[in-house]
Amino acid sequence: xxxxxxxxxxxxxxxxxxxxxxFFETEGRTLFRRFCLVTGNRHEAEEVMxxxxxxxxxxxxxxxxxxxxxxxxxxxxxxxxxxxxxxxxLTLRKTLGLVEHEDAFAAADARSxxxxxxxxxxxxxxxxxxxxxxxxxxxESAGEALGVRPVTIRVLASQGRAAMKRALEGSDD
Numbered sequence: 001x002x003x004x005x006x007x008x009x010x011x012x013x014x015x016x017x018x019x020x021x022x023f024f025e026t027e028g029r030t031l032f033r034r035f036c037l038v039t040g041n042r043h044e045a046e047e048v049m050x051x052x053x054x055x056x057x058x059x060x061x062x063x064x065x066x067x068x069x070x071x072x073x074x075x076x077x078x079x080x081x082x083x084x085x086x087x088x089x090l091t092l093r094k095t096l097g098l099v100e101h102e103d104a105f106a107a108a109d110a111r112s113x114x115x116x117x118x119x120x121x122x123x124x125x126x127x128x129x130x131x132x133x134x135x136x137x138x139x140e141s142a143g144e145a146l147g148v149r150p151v152t153i154r155v156l157a158s159q160g161r162a163a164m165k166r167a168l169e170g171s172d173d
Contacts, residue, residue, distance in 0.1 A: 020060050026052060027070055031077060038081065048084065052077035117167040125160035132157045 029047065035045035055076050056063050063069050118126055124146070131142035132153065139150040139157070146153065 014054070019064055020057055023056075023069065023073075025062070027052065027073055031073065035077060035081070048077055051080045055080070109140050113168065114164075117164040120167050121163055124157050125163065127135045128153050128156035129160040129164070133161075 031052070032045055032049045035048050036042055039045045039048065052073060056069070056073050063072050107143055118129065121129065127146055128142060131137040131145060132139060135146065139153040142153045143150040
């Protein structure tokens with residue numbers, strides 16, 4: 001800030017640009033040391049610190065006017081740390097096989113088989129199956145949607161399930 005001849009403070013573009021650098025110089029070493037304790041790893045602490053300062057820098061116009069920019073920096077750093085930890089944990093679980101991997105080809109095959117079995121049903125049976133089984137409608141709601149009684153929906157769905165079972169059992173051969 002510069003002080004004008006009348007005693008009023010005037011923002012100086014150079015001091016505005018340097019204020020983030022000053023903030024970094026003031027807080028960087030302390031944040032790094034504290035995150036070395038949190039992470040137990042100097043490299044990870046440095047990564048967290050850099051990511052946090054980058055996020056603060058991107059929002060510096062708003063952050064510098066906050067009551068506690070240092071508090072914002074620490075919240076940001078802890079959020080970065082938590083996100084990295086969750087990502088690392090998920091990667092570890094996937095690597096160790098603790099998370100089930102979806103087989104995209106098997107899922108596509110299953111959809112194809114189901115679509116084929118549905119195509120063999122009558123349009124009314126197919127509608128009853130889709131409404132009650134896939135969309136979760138009650139037989140009353142499905143009946144209203146199709147303009148038939150709920151008992152008709154239950155009969156159509158039962159017939160459709162039986163026909164699909166026969167078709168699916170026949171496709172296993």
